[in-house]
Amino acid sequence: MAVCTGCSLLCEDIEAALKTGAIEKAKNLCRKGQSHFKSLFAERSEIRVEGKEVSLDSAIEKSADILRNAKSLLLYGWSNSSLEAQRAGIELAKKLEAEIDDTSSFCQGLLLERVIKGQLPTCTLDDTRNFADVSLFWGSDPANSHPRHLSRFSYYPRGTKRQKGYEEDRTCILIDVRRSSTARLCPEYFRVLPGGDAEMIEAIKMVLEGKIPRFGDKKRIIELGTLLRKAEYGVIFPGLGLVYSLAQRMDLFESLVEKLNGISNYKVVPMVGHYNMRGFNQLLFDETGHINRVSFRKGVNHGQEYSVVAAAKKCDACLVIGSDPLSALPFGTAHSLAKSKLIAIDPHRSLTTDAAKVVIPSAIYGLEAGGTALRMDGIKIDFEPIVESTWPSDEEILKRIDEAI
Ligand code: SF4
Numbered sequence: 001m002a003v004c005t006g007c008s009l010l011c012e013d014i015e016a017a018l019k020t021g022a023i024e025k026a027k028n029l030c031r032k033g034q035s036h037f038k039s040l041f042a043e044r045s046e047i048r049v050e051g052k053e054v055s056l057d058s059a060i061e062k063s064a065d066i067l068r069n070a071k072s073l074l075l076y077g078w079s080n081s082s083l084e085a086q087r088a089g090i091e092l093a094k095k096l097e098a099e100i101d102d103t104s105s106f107c108q109g110l111l112l113e114r115v116i117k118g119q120l121p122t123c124t125l126d127d128t129r130n131f132a133d134v135s136l137f138w139g140s141d142p143a144n145s146h147p148r149h150l151s152r153f154s155y156y157p158r159g160t161k162r163q164k165g166y167e168e169d170r171t172c173i174l175i176d177v178r179r180s181s182t183a184r185l186c187p188e189y190f191r192v193l194p195g196g197d198a199e200m201i202e203a204i205k206m207v208l209e210g211k212i213p214r215f216g217d218k219k220r221i222i223e224l225g226t227l228l229r230k231a232e233y234g235v236i237f238p239g240l241g242l243v244y245s246l247a248q249r250m251d252l253f254e255s256l257v258e259k260l261n262g263i264s265n266y267k268v269v270p271m272v273g274h275y276n277m278r279g280f281n282q283l284l285f286d287e288t289g290h291i292n293r294v295s296f297r298k299g300v301n302h303g304q305e306y307s308v309v310a311a312a313k314k315c316d317a318c319l320v321i322g323s324d325p326l327s328a329l330p331f332g333t334a335h336s337l338a339k340s341k342l343i344a345i346d347p348h349r350s351l352t353t354d355a356a357k358v359v360i361p362s363a364i365y366g367l368e369a370g371g372t373a374l375r376m377d378g379i380k381i382d383f384e385p386i387v388e389s390t391w392p393s394d395e396e397i398l399k400r401i402d403e404a405i
Helices: 031-041 056-069 083-096 109-116 125-131 149-154 197-208 218-230 240-263 277-288 308-314 331-339 351-355 394-404
Strands: 015-019 022-027 073-077 099-102 134-138 171-176 188-191 234-238 266-268 317-321 341-345 358-360 371-374 380-383
Touching: 015 031, 022 031, 056 083, 056 317, 056 341, 056 358, 056 394, 073 083, 073 308, 083 099, 083 277, 083 371, 083 394, 099 277, 099 308, 109 240, 109 277, 125 149, 134 218, 149 234, 171 218, 188 218, 197 218, 197 240, 234 240, 240 266, 277 371, 308 331, 331 351, 341 351, 341 394
Parallel strands: 073 099, 073 317, 134 171, 134 234, 171 188, 234 266, 317 341, 341 358
Antiparallel strands: 015 022, 371 380
């Protein structure tokens, strides 16, 4: 069996046979996983220093040289890499007194921090399958982002206490600004206006207190509150829609979960996208007490000023691993990063590798390299390579750079 690192569900039941340039046979791979496996054969990056093809040794030496001489250094990315590589990266950041940040800084960090610190109650996906009678997706679209979520854990499967599955035992609720692909599968769809999540939370809380809601479609919100109130074991899966809408008002969501837990039993599992973002956040938290945005200059420092957005403006060198910030981040941040001495470690060609001074191709974890990662619910998953690769893993590359420094 192979493990798919296509998303943070890290499905462990994949049977795949590969031949040169194609997937010959595959079982249990969703369409997103298929694309991930096919990426073995597409747009691989090449070793480059300032656009010229060089040996791996030269690229390692050049990277070590850039990192050693940087006055303000940022190490960024990490979410598509193994725990072992992330650990090596944190050690490197400590050694170089660098700033280190990951993609959570720009997405699910606000929620994950609360889960990791124990401020929001959480559970595993296996608990969801076995016990949950209500799954609430809020600002998330698992049908596209995590295509096997509903079938493996949250809606369709039979579980210890949920033997009748979705037909009788489970309710699937979606709160979103649009009728997404998931809305076609979830019978209970509730529309929220863009940016209206805070009002929606207030309205639900009023229903839970037995009052008439002041906001939104009162009849529908009373129906939603009644569904939530009836749950024996509810799990909320918040996505980026909710995070971006609430931003710094995440306390509101926390207060709703608290209220729901005064009535029933509710857990929260953030819909982490990248396959090992949770792993990096947990490792950095264990090391520093913070999940992202850390500077190791003269001890451990934490704050907004060490986020990728702020750090990009002042860093003169940046090592990017397991991420493509030049495509994903706002133009200003991408522009600043592109002006720095950029080192990109990535299995695939991207806008970031195209702009980088040094490009080091790496093996794809789960396909060409083994390691471990934390699933979106914090469960550790081991994976082995299923094909041979000539490329080193992220962990090997980081350790070689560390030695060269
Ligand atoms: S749901 Fe995610 S981990 Fe599972 S097969 Fe699809 S892409 Fe891979």
